[in-house]
Structures are given as structure tokens and as C-alpha cells.
Amino acid sequence: MSELKRVLLAEDSAKDIELTLAALDEYRLANEVVVVRDGAQAWEYLSCTGAYADRTPVSPAVVLLDLKMPKMDGLEVLKRMRGDATLRAVPVVILTSSREERDIIEGYKLGVNAYVVKPVGFDDFVDAVKNLGLFWAVLNQPPPGSARRAA
Amino acid sequence: MKRATTIRRKLITAMMLTSTTVLLIIGAVLVLYDVVSFRRELATALTTRAQILAANSTAALAFENPDDARQTLGALKSDPSLVLSALYDRDGRLFASYPDGATPRASIASAHVPEFTFGPSRLVVLQPVIQDGRWLGTLYLESDLRALDTRLRLFVLVVLLAVAGSVAVAFALANWLQNGIARPVRALAEAARRVSQDKDYSVRAQAMSDDELGLLTGAFNDMLGAIQERDAALGQLNTDLERRVKARTAELEALNRELEAFSYSVSHDLRAPLRHINGFAALLRDHIEQHLDDKGRHYLGHISDSARKMGQLIDDLLMFSRMGRQTMGSSEVDLAALVADLRGAHNADATHKAIVWHVRPLPVVHGDPAMLRLVLMNLISNAIKYSSTQATPEITIAAEETGDEVVIRVADNGVGFDMAYASKLFGVFQRLHRPEEFEGTGIGLANVRRIVQRHGGRTWAEGEVDQGATFFFSLPRDARAESHKPREAA
Numbered sequence: 116m117s118e119l120k121r122v123l124l125a126e127d128s129a130k131d132i133e134l135t136l137a138a139l140d141e142y143r144l145a146n147e148v149v150v151v152r153d154g155a156q157a158w159e160y161l162s163c164t165g166a167y168a169d170r171t172p173v174s175p176a177v178v179l180l181d182l183k184m185p186k187m188d189g190l191e192v193l194k195r196m197r198g199d200a201t202l203r204a205v206p207v208v209i210l211t212s213s214r215e216e217r218d219i220i221e222g223y224k225l226g227v228n229a230y231v232v233k234p235v236g237f238d239d240f241v242d243a244v245k246n247l248g249l250f251w252a253v254l255n256q257p258p259p260g261s262a263r264r265a266a
Numbered sequence: 267m268k269r270a271t272t273i274r275r276k277l278i279t280a281m282m283l284t285s286t287t288v289l290l291i292i293g294a295v296l297v298l299y300d301v302v303s304f305r306r307e308l309a310t311a312l313t314t315r316a317q318i319l320a321a322n323s324t325a326a327l328a329f330e331n332p333d334d335a336r337q338t339l340g341a342l343k344s345d346p347s348l349v350l351s352a353l354y355d356r357d358g359r360l361f362a363s364y365p366d367g368a369t370p371r372a373s374i375a376s377a378h379v380p381e382f383t384f385g386p387s388r389l390v391v392l393q394p395v396i397q398d399g400r401w402l403g404t405l406y407l408e409s410d411l412r413a414l415d416t417r418l419r420l421f422v423l424v425v426l427l428a429v430a431g432s433v434a435v436a437f438a439l440a441n442w443l444q445n446g447i448a449r450p451v452r453a454l455a456e457a458a459r460r461v462s463q464d465k466d467y468s469v470r471a472q473a474m475s476d477d478e479l480g481l482l483t484g485a486f487n488d489m490l491g492a493i494q495e496r497d498a499a500l501g502q503l504n505t506d507l508e509r510r511v512k513a514r515t516a517e518l519e520a521l522n523r524e525l526e527a528f529s530y531s532v533s534h535d536l537r538a539p540l541r542h543i544n545g546f547a548a549l550l551r552d553h554i555e556q557h558l559d560d561k562g563r564h565y566l567g568h569i570s571d572s573a574r575k576m577g578q579l580i581d582d583l584l585m586f587s588r589m590g591r592q593t594m595g596s597s598e599v600d601l602a603a604l605v606a607d608l609r610g611a612h613n614a615d616a617t618h619k620a621i622v623w624h625v626r627p628l629p630v631v632h633g634d635p636a637m638l639r640l641v642l643m644n645l646i647s648n649a650i651k652y653s654s655t656q657a658t659p660e661i662t663i664a665a666e667e668t669g670d671e672v673v674i675r676v677a678d679n680g681v682g683f684d685m686a687y688a689s690k691l692f693g694v695f696q697r698l699h700r701p702e703e704f705e706g707t708g709i710g711l712a713n714v715r716r717i718v719q720r721h722g723g724r725t726w727a728e729g730e731v732d733q734g735a736t737f738f739f740s741l742p743r744d745a746r747a748e749s750h751k752p753r754e755a756a
Contacts, residue, residue: 128538128542130538130542130545130546131538131541131542134541134542134545134546134549137545137549182534183534211534212533212534212537212538212541233537233541
């Protein structure tokens with residue numbers, strides 16, 4: 116893969132964004148990280164509507180979704196993605212502080228690819244994000260369909 | 267209906283038996299009385315005849331003229347029931363007899379006073395023949411009892427006919443009269459049947475008389491009324507209760523949802539700032555690594571530790587709250603296998619001291635496998651933790667089956683505790699040691715107690731400072747799988 120696709124980070128907390136970016140930076144992840152601040156924005160970006168109507172319609176390599184966000188929560192974004200033919204195959208990782216089982220169960224029902232509880236320990240957090248970046252943006256071959264669309 | 271037929275039949279049978287018996291007794295008495303009086307009449311009539319004959323025979327005897335006597339006796343031929351007559355002189359010799367030449371079968375004693383005797387089929391009268399106070403001999407008269415037989419037969423026939431007629435009339439009467447008893451009983455039985463079959467308490471039996479049966483019917487109806495009333499009240503009460511239970515359940519469900527929302531928000535919102543504190547403390551340390559002296563590093567370490575500790579506390583508290591709400595599964599749990607598994611996990615961690623284990627046979631119980639695992643994990647890790655200061659830590663795990671429960675105990679030879687604080691052991695965040703002595707948040711035993719209580723068991727502990735501690739938990743015996751025998755832990 117000559118061209119690295121973007122990583123979409125949907126997160127409402129500025130501090131979490133800073134920490135996540137610091138962690139991604141620590142790993143020196145080559146991908147460009149697009150940050151959106153709520154679920155509605157995330158959906159606009161993904162569906163190339165609203166503020167993102169003019170962007171090149173390339174699906175991100177991976178979507179890091181926070182669960183609790185204003186306007187539209189992470190599960191809702193996930194549900195819409197899974198209902199969309201183009202976005203169905205995009206890997207989604209839910210990144211959240213929640214350890215609530217029902218979130219996890221609901222997330223897996225909706226077809227989440229990974230579920231990472233943000234550890235309180237920063238090092239753990241960095242490890243988790245590192246693993247995610249490594250797995251989805253570098254090592255993991257996106258499904259053939261999405262690769263062709265990306266081309 | 268069958269029951270009513272039976273009581274009708276019983277009533278008729280009773281009445282018929284009674285009346286027939288009475289009629290038969292009366293008939294028998296009448297027949298008996300008639301026989302007795304008719305025999306007396308016969309005797310009297312024959313005696314009278316004998317007296318007349320005796321009087322007519324005095325001359326023949328006095329003048330010893332047998333022909334005369336025979337003629338006198340022969341006058342009796344007009345009565346066919348007189349079978350034999352004879353005259354004896356004063357010496358007891360047969361003087362004359364009729365029919366001529368016939369002699370009485372019995373030997374005749376001389377009679378000085380009139381006497382009569384009934385034989386099996388004859389009546390014999392002896393009459394003294396007396397003239398002017400002078401006894402001349404004895405007259406013998408023998409009559410058969412044909413008349414008596416005839417009369418008796420006729421009388422019995424009449425009595426039997428009368429009895430039969432009376433019985434017929436009695437049957438008609440009984441059949442008619444039993445209705446007065448059987449009909450109300452039948453009505454009562456029918457009402458009772460409908461009540462017991464259809465549970466219809468609005469049924470009433472119709473009162474047909476104001477005797478005891480009427481009273482019974484009235485009482486039955488009153489009872490049905492009372493039952494109907496009570497039934498209605500009970501139904502009302504049930505409805506009320508159901509409504510109240512529904513309302514209370516809704517309330518509880520709302521509360522539970524609220525509680526869940528609360529713990530959900532605690533899980534999300536309390537943890538986020540902690541993560542930030544920790545994260546930025548780490549970033550800060552990286553950022554000013556070169557300018558940081560030991561004290562600065564020490565302070566930053568405290569910040570991170572505290573944030574991590576608080577995160578742990580929140581996690582523990584959430585787990586504790588989940589333990590209370592989570593639905594419990596129930597399956598067979600092999601405690602021996604569970605302990606072996608937990609020990610294996612411990613042995614894999616080489617940082618611990620070698621521990622001398624005494625694992626006795628443990629039963630298979632019924633319960634939530636994950637929860638029971640947590641119970642044993644907590645107790646075993648506590649035992650390991652608090653015996654870690656000993657030269658040779660020893661841990662004993664054993665089970666004992668008492669009357670209706672299985673008691674499992676985990677004992678160690680560690681630091682123990684003062685029994686004065688035993689009641690605090692199972693409280694949330696209750697600790698008997700400083701964090702510097704032994705790590706922990708104080709939630710483990712609270713979880714143990716909650717889980718065991720949800721399984722219907724009890725928890726308690728015994729210990730002595732520096733003499734080790736023993737933690738017990740019981741599970742009800744019906745929670746124990748019967749099909750399995752205790753097995754030695756590996």
C-alpha cells in the first residue's frame with residue numbers, strides 16, 4: 116500500500132483527543148488523523164455530507180469511536196455505518212472508558228471490530244492505541260471491496 | 267342423580283321394612299290369639315257336651331245297661347269331629363263306647379273332676395258321671411282338631427291378605443311420602459355438586475320445607491353466601507395486591523434503571539478525569555524528564571498512583587454493584603476443579619513464595635460459575651496475601667457437609683486478625699491493615715459475602731492475630747449436585 120489512508124477519531128473530550136494524538140504520535144503513526152468532535156460530525160465525514168460534502172470520498176482505514184458523544188452517540192454512528200453499503204466494511208474500534216457490559220454487548224451486536232476500554236494508566240492507554248494503530252492501519256489488509264473503492 | 271335415587275330407595279326400604287315387620291307381628295299375634303281362644307272355645311264346647319252326655323248316661327251306668335249307654339253315646343254321630351266316645355264304670359272298666367268296639371288309645375284314669383287334654387291332633391275330655399253326689403264312672407270324649415285347622419288356615423290366609431294389601435298401600439304411601447325428604451336432599455346434593463364441580467358459589471339450593479332439611483338447606487345457602495362474599499373479597503384483595511405488586515415492581519424497575527444509569531455514568535464520567543490526570547502526569551514526566559529531580563519524580567509518582575488507585579476503587583465499586591444486580595446463572599460447579607484452576611493460575615506467577623497447600627475433597631455444587639469462581643479467587647488470594655509474611659505459608663481448603671448446607675473453608679497461617687473486628691471484615695472498603703502492609707481496596711470480602719448471600723448461604727471468619735485466619739462460606743444443600751461425589755482436588 117503506497118498511500119496510507121486516514122484514521123478518523125470521533126471524540127468529544129479535548130483532553131482525550133490530546134492524549135490519543137500523543138499516543139498515536141508516540142507510535143509515529145504515519146496516517147493522517149482526522150478529528151471530529153461529535154457523532155453527527157463523524158457521520159457527516161463518513162457519509163461525505165454537510166461540512167464534508169466536498170472531501171475526496173475515500174473511506175478511512177479505521178474509525179476510532181468514542182461511545183458518549185453529543186448529538187449522536189458512538190453506537191448510533193456504528194449502526195448507520197453498518198447500514199451503509201460503502202461504509203459497512205470499514206473497521207470500527209470503540210474507544211471508551213466504559214466497562215459496562217451492555218455497551219460491549221450492544222457494540223458487538225452492531226458489528227464492532229474491536230472494543231478497547233481506555234485504561235486509566237497512560238502507558239496502558241498508549242499500548243492499547245498502539246496496538247490498534249498497528250493492527251488496523253498498518254498490518255491489517257482492508258477487505259478487497261473497500262480497497263478498490265479507496266483506489 | 268344416583269345419590270338421590272339411593273336415598274329414595276333407602277327411605278322406601280326403611281318404611282317398607284318397618285311397616286311390613288309391624289304388620290307381620292300384628293298378624294302373628296292375632297293368629298296366635300285366635301288359636302288360643304279357639305282352642306279354649308273347643309274345649310268348653312266339648313266339655314259342655316261331655317257334661318250333657320254324662321248326665322244322660324247316669325241311668326245306664328246306675329242300672330248297668332250298656333245298650334242304653336251305647337245309644338246315648340251314638341247320639342253324637344251327627345258331629346263328625348267327635349271321633350270317639352266311651353263310658354267307664356266306677357271300677358275303671360270300659361262300659362260302652364262309640365263307634366261300637368272302639369277303644370281309646372290312651373289308658374284312661376278315672377276322673378273325679380272334669381279335665382281336658384290337647385294332644386298333637388286331638389282334644390280329649392274326661393267327665394265324671396255323678397248322680398246325687400254319687401260318682402258312677404267316667405265319660406271319655408275324643409274330638410279331632412279338624413275345625414281348628416280349618417279355622418287356622420282361613421285366618422292365616424285372611425291375615426296374609428290383609429298384610430299384603432297393607433304392604434301395597436304402605437308402598438304407595440312411602441313412595442309418596444319419601445318425596446318430602448328425598449326431594450330437598452336431591453336439590454341440596456345437586457347444588458353441592460354444582461358448587462364443587464363448577465366452583466360456582468352463586469348457586470342456591472331451593473328450600474322446600476321448614477323442617478330440619480329446610481334448616482340444612484338454609485344453612486347451606488348461608489354458607490354459600492358467606493363463601494361467595496369471601497371469594498369476592500379475596501378476589502378483590504388479590505387484584506389489589508397484584509396492582510400493588512405491579513406498581514411496586516415498576517417503582518423498583520425505575521429505581522434499578524436509575525441505579526444502572528448512575529453506575530454507568532460513574533463508570534464513564536468519573537473515570538475520564540482520572541485517565542486525564544494520569545495521562546497528563548505521564549506526558550508531563552516525559553516532557554520535563556531532564557529537569558525533574560527526585561522529589562518531582564516522587565510527587566508525580568504519587569499523582570499517578572492515586573489516580574490509578576481511584577480508578578481501581580471505582581472499578582471495584584462498580585463490580586460490587588454489578589454483583590448485586592447481575593442475573594445469576596445456575597449450573598453444576600466442580601469446586602475441586604475450580605480450586606485446582608485457581609492454584610494453577612497462582613503457581614504460574616513465580617514471584618510468590620512456595621506455599622504448602624492442603625486441599626481436601628471438595629463437592630460439586632449448583633451455582634453461578636463465574637460468581638463462585640470470584641468467591642474462591644478472593645478467599646485464596648487473600649490467604650496468599652496475608653500468609654506471604656510467613657516463612658512457610660500454608661493454605662488449607664476443605665469442605666464439610668452439615669445438616670442442610672455445605673460449608674467450605676479457606677484457612678491460612680498468616681497474620682490473622684483480632685476477632686473484635688470480625689464483624690467488619692465483610693463490609694465494603696473495610697480493611698484491617700494499612701495499604702503499606704497489604705495491598706487492597708477492601709472490596710473482595712464484600713463481594714464474597716454478596717455472592718454467597720445471593721446463593722442463599724452465609725459467610726463468617728475466625729482468626730487470631732499472628733495465628734492465621736479461616737474464612738467460611740456455606741451454600742444450601744439443595745444447591746449441591748446430588749449425582750456427584752466429592753473428588754480429590756488435583
